[in-house]
Amino acid sequence: TRLGNNDSQWLIATTTEQGIGPQGQETPNAARLTFFTSASDRYNGNAGSRERLSEAGGGNRNADQGGDISAVSYQLDFVDPVFGNPNQQFSTFVLYRNLLDPNETYNRSLLGRQNLETAFDASAGANELEDLMCENIYEFTVTFVVDYRDSTGQDRITKITVMSSDKGLQTVRNFAINGTGLAPNLNTRSEFVGGRITSVELAITVLSDEGVAILKRNPFQGNPLVATRFIEQNSFRYTRSVTIPQG
Numbered sequence: 001t002r003l004g005n006n007d008s009q010w011l012i013a014t015t016t017e018q019g020i021g022p023q024g025q026e027t028p029n030a031a032r033l034t035f036f037t038s039a040s041d042r043y044n045g046n047a048g049s050r051e052r053l054s055e056a057g058g059g060n061r062n063a064d065q066g067g068d069i070s071a072v073s074y075q076l077d078f079v080d081p082v083f084g085n086p087n088q089q090f091s092t093f094v095l096y097r098n099l100l101d102p103n104e105t106y107n108r109s110l111l112g113r114q115n116l117e118t119a120f121d122a123s124a125g126a127n128e129l130e131d132l133m134c135e136n137i138y139e140f141t142v143t144f145v146v147d148y149r150d151s152t153g154q155d156r157i158t159k160i161t162v163m164s165s166d167k168g169l170q171t172v173r174n175f176a177i178n179g180t181g182l183a184p185n186l187n188t189r190s191e192f193v194g195g196r197i198t199s200v201e202l203a204i205t206v207l208s209d210e211g212v213a214i215l216k217r218n219p220f221q222g223n224p225l226v227a228t229r230f231i232e233q234n235s236f237r238y239t240r241s242v243t244i245p246q247g
Contacts (some may be wrong), residue, residue, distance in 0.1 A: 001020075006179035007188065009116040011035035013142050013162045014174040020078040021093065021138075022216045025227065029164050030076040031142045034117045035177075036110075039070040042101050052211055067102025071110045073120055074133075076140040081132050095137040095204075097125040136212055138235060139205035144175055146182065148195030157198070160184050196246065203239045211235060 012034050019026025040047065043064050074097050080090040100123060105111065113119040143161040150156050163171040176183040181193040183204040207215065211234030 004109045004234065006112075007114045008179045009114060009176050010179075011177040012116045012174065013144075013176075014117060015162050015164045017164055017173065019164060020076065022078075022091075022218055022224065023094075024218045025215045025220070027076070027078075027093065027139050029139050029141045031140045031162050032117070033142060034071070034073040034120050036069050036105070037072055038068045038122075039072060039099055042068070042070050042099070065101070065103040067106055067193065069105060070102055071100045071105045071116075071120055071124075072216065073098045073117075073124065073138060073238045074140075076137055081135060084126060084128065091133050091216075093137050093207065094135050095133045095140060097133045098124050098127055098131045100124055109207045116176075134205045136209065137204050138207045138212075138231070139203075141203045142175075143203070144197050145199040145201065145203040146180075146192055146195045147198050148192050150191055159201070160192070162170065197244050198246070199241050201239060201241050201245045205231070205235050205237050206234045207231070 013031060015031045019028065020030050021027045028043070035142055036212075047064050047068070054135070063195040074095065076093065076095050078091050078093055079085060081092065081094045082090070099118075100110070100120070104123065108119075108123040108158070110119050110123060141161060141163070143159050145157065145159050147155065149159050158170055160175060161171045162175050164171065164173070174185060176186060177197070178186045178188070182190075182195050182197070183192055184192055211230070214230070214234070220230065
């Protein structure tokens with residue numbers, strides 16, 4: 001956690017309250033992650049290259065232009081992956097990874113912003129075909145494992161999940177890391193503010209091609225039990241826990 005006396009965001013995880021997907025069959029959760037990282041594929045994989053742009057603008061346009069901190073956004077959407085529009089006939093669930101190189105991150109003043117997601121969108125623009133990671137991702141959920149000290153002075157560990165509905169135990173609609181600490185639901189005065197993130201759990205549900213095609217026809221007539229059973233029978237769920245180094 002980057003501590004200081006400001007509200008500048010280093011990471012923001014959000015989710016949409018209105019589910020994305022075919023009408024009546026929206027995803028139960030579509031998380032989005034925006035943060036700073038030293039991406040190994042910055043400058044289209046030419047990080048560390050010695051080639052530079054000439055003053056006349058020649059040379060390799062993808063050459064390393066300095067810096068090592070990029071801004072990146074992972075976002076789940078329901079769009080036509082080729083043209084990027086919500087055409088119902090060709091739309092599918094798509095997971096995007098949009099990366100801004102270090103020079104763009106610095107020149108567009110993304111560092112020190114109090115709303116990193118909004119600033120990123122203004123700089124990076126809409127997701128494009130080259131940002132596509134994979135299709136048929138029906139659900140994307142992010143959980144932060146937090147080590148903190150409660151009001152009685154006891155050390156605790158809890159999980160905070162970013163969900164479209166924050167009615168469950170330790171679920172929030174957004175989670176930020178900023179200059180004052182951890183901010184679930186943008187609350188900079190919670191008992192978690194001085195805590196540490198020890199790991200991040202990522203979970204995705206992947207639908208089969210046939211499952212997506214059937215889902216778009218909305219055959220369940222509003223019956224949630226039938227819809228849930230269909231998703232279970234036509235999908236695979238994957239989870240990954242990423243341990244955060246503690247300095």
